[in-house]
Amino acid sequence: MSHEYNVPAGYAEEEVKEVINESIASRLEFAQRRLAAYQASCATFEQLYEMSTQEFLEKFESGTLGDRQEWFDWYAAAEGKKVWSRKHDILAHLL
Secondary structure: OOOOOOOOOOOOHHHHHHHHHHHHHHHHHHHHHHHHHHHHHHHHHHHHHOOOHHHHHHHHHHOOOOOOHHHHHHHHHHHHHHHHHHHHHHHHHHO
16 A cells, blocks of 8 residues: 655655654554553453453443443443554554
8 A cells, every 4th residue: 555645845755654653653662562561451350350351342232231431441442442453453454
């Protein structure tokens, strides 16, 4: 996949490409940190409640777990993990 961009006057195309790649690499590092944080949160919940995040999501989405705050926190961590995993994958393929 190629990307179109305009090279500002007075700048070499290689310099612009380098800045773009550095920006993507920086964002990829950020995505990795966010993903790791959400993975750690999910792992903590999994140990605490002795079920996988997938099992939790099935029960949570079916309404069998009730409305405890912890379930909403776990759900948010699972959603964060999913979002940042996708972002990480996209960014990794751009480099």
